[in-house]
Each structure stands twice: as structure tokens, then as C-alpha cells.
Amino acid sequence: KQEVTQIPAALSVPEGENLVLNCSFTDSAIYNLQWFRQDPGKGLTSLLLIQSSQREQTSGRLNASLDKSSGRSTLYIAASQPGDSATYLCAVYNTNAGKSTFGDGTTLTVKP
Amino acid sequence: DVKVTQSSRYLVKRTGEKVFLECVQDMDHENMFWYRQDPGLGLRLIYFSYDVKMKEKGDIPEGYSVSREKKERFSLILESASTNQTSMYLCASSKVVIGELFFGEGSRLTVL
Numbered sequence: 001k002q003e004v005t006q007i008p009a010a011l012s013v014p015e016g017e018n019l020v021l022n023c024s025f026t027d028s029a030i031y032n033l034q035w036f037r038q039d040p041g042k043g044l045t046s047l048l049l050i051q052s053s054q055r056e057q058t059s060g061r062l063n064a065s066l067d068k069s070s071g072r073s074t075l076y077i078a079a080s081q082p083g084d085s086a087t088y089l090c091a092v093y094n095t096n097a098g099k100s101t102f103g104d105g106t107t108l109t110v111k112p
Numbered sequence: 113d114v115k116v117t118q119s120s121r122y123l124v125k126r127t128g129e130k131v132f133l134e135c136v137q138d139m140d141h142e143n144m145f146w147y148r149q150d151p152g153l154g155l156r157l158i159y160f161s162y163d164v165k166m167k168e169k170g171d172i173p174e175g176y177s178v179s180r181e182k183k184e185r186f187s188l189i190l191e192s193a194s195t196n197q198t199s200m201y202l203c204a205s206s207k208v209v210i211g212e213l214f215f216g217e218g219s220r221l222t223v224l
Contacts, residue, residue, distance in 0.1 A: 031210045034212060034213060041218070042217055043116075043202055043215040043217045043218040044215040046212055046214060046215075049212045089155075091155075091213070093210055095210075098209070099157055100157075100213065102154050103154070104152075
């Protein structure tokens with residue numbers, strides 16, 4: 001059974017800092033990995049999707065990397081802003097399970 | 113942009129009531145999903161559908177049913193609501209089963 005872990009559960013940084021969020025998974029037979037952002041009381045907003053054949057994806061100040069062999073993905077946020085404050089979740093799609101498994105998320109607070 | 117719309121953002125129901133949660137997507141996606149999200153338990157898949165009139169059980173289907181009469185609409189039904197079904201319900205869609213997931217804004221259900 002796939003297990004997805006996101007450590008730390010919470011992170012607080014000053015504005016302008018570059019930061020890395022981590023996502024680990026136990027079963028490397030994944031088809032893709034997706035990063036989401038969730039604001040309090042809202043749904044999930046898709047940030048980046050990385051296919052299993054890819055090593056990284058970039059969108060603006062966000063860069064996500066994938067290392068299937070070690071079961072890890074990182075989300076790099078450059079020059080963080082208070083508006084980046086949210087919970088960030090990762091989800092992996094397993095070919096054998098036929099579904100996505102979500103991590104519990106990292107809650108990021110960017111202080112002005 | 114993909115738009116997934118959940119008709120009710122907040123609902124308060126009584127124990128034993130029948131509850132309908134509606135979800136509509138506007139991008140001709142084949143696949144639609146219902147999740148619930150609870151603190152400490154993360155996102156859990158209730159049901160999904162990969163085609164009109166087709167449905168598959170997820171991890172926690174007990175106490176729920178679904179309906180997909182049209183491609184764009186996927187309904188979650190609580191036949192007899194119970195207090196342990198108080199939760200945030202999230203609908204999602206994807207073009208292909210292994211594709212990028214797009215979520216709605218969520219429906220916060222409270223069962224008294």
C-alpha cells in the first residue's frame with residue numbers, strides 16, 4: 001500500500017526566503033506526482049504535475065523535482081511572499097493501485 | 113481554465129436526512145471523483161466514475177452512493193446522513209485516469 005509523507009507538517013519563514021517542501025512515497029511504481037495548494041476552507045489548486053519519466057517541472061517561482069528511485073519529490077519556492085501562505089499537498093498516482101494517494105500536507109506561513 | 117463547480121459550499125443537515133452534493137465540470141473530462149477531507153485523516157477517495165453511468169468504489173464508500181447520468185455532472189448521495197459524515201467534501205475531475213486532477217471549491221457538510 002502506498003504511503004505518502006510530507007515533513008515538516010508546518011513551516012514558518014520570513015518573506016523573501018527560498019524554501020523547499022518535501023514529499024516522500026514508499027512505492028516507486030508511480031505514473032505521476034502532482035503538487036497542490038490549498039487555502040483554508042477551500043479546494044485544492046493544481047500547481048505542477050510531473051510525469052514519472054520527467055525529473056522536474058517549473059512554473060514561475062515554483063520548481064518541482066522527482067526522484068522515483070529514492071521515492072522523493074521536492075517543491076522549491078523562490079523568493080517567498082505572504083500570499084504563498086497555504087497548505088501544500090502532494091499526490092502520487094500508482095499504476096497498480098489505479099488511484100492517487102495524498103500526503104497530509106505542509107502548512108506554510110510566510111511572515112511579512 | 114478547467115472549472116469544477118460544487119453547487120453548495122456550506123450545508124447543515126439533520127441526522128437521517130438524505131443529502132445530495134452536486135459537482136459539474138466544464139472541460140469534457142471523462143473521469144470524476146469524490147473525496148472527503150478530515151483533519152488527521154487527509155483526503156480519502158469515496159467513489160469515482162470513468163464514464164457516464166459507470167462508478168467505482170473508492171476506499172470509503174460505505175454510507176454513500178453516486179450518480180452520473182451526464183458526462184459533466186457527478187452527484188454524491190448520503191442516503192441517511194449521520195454525524196460521522198460531517199466533513200469537507202471535494203469533487204475532482206481529470207481528462208484521463210492518469211491525468212492531472214482538478215478540484216472544486218469543496219462542500220462543507222455539517223450533520224447535527
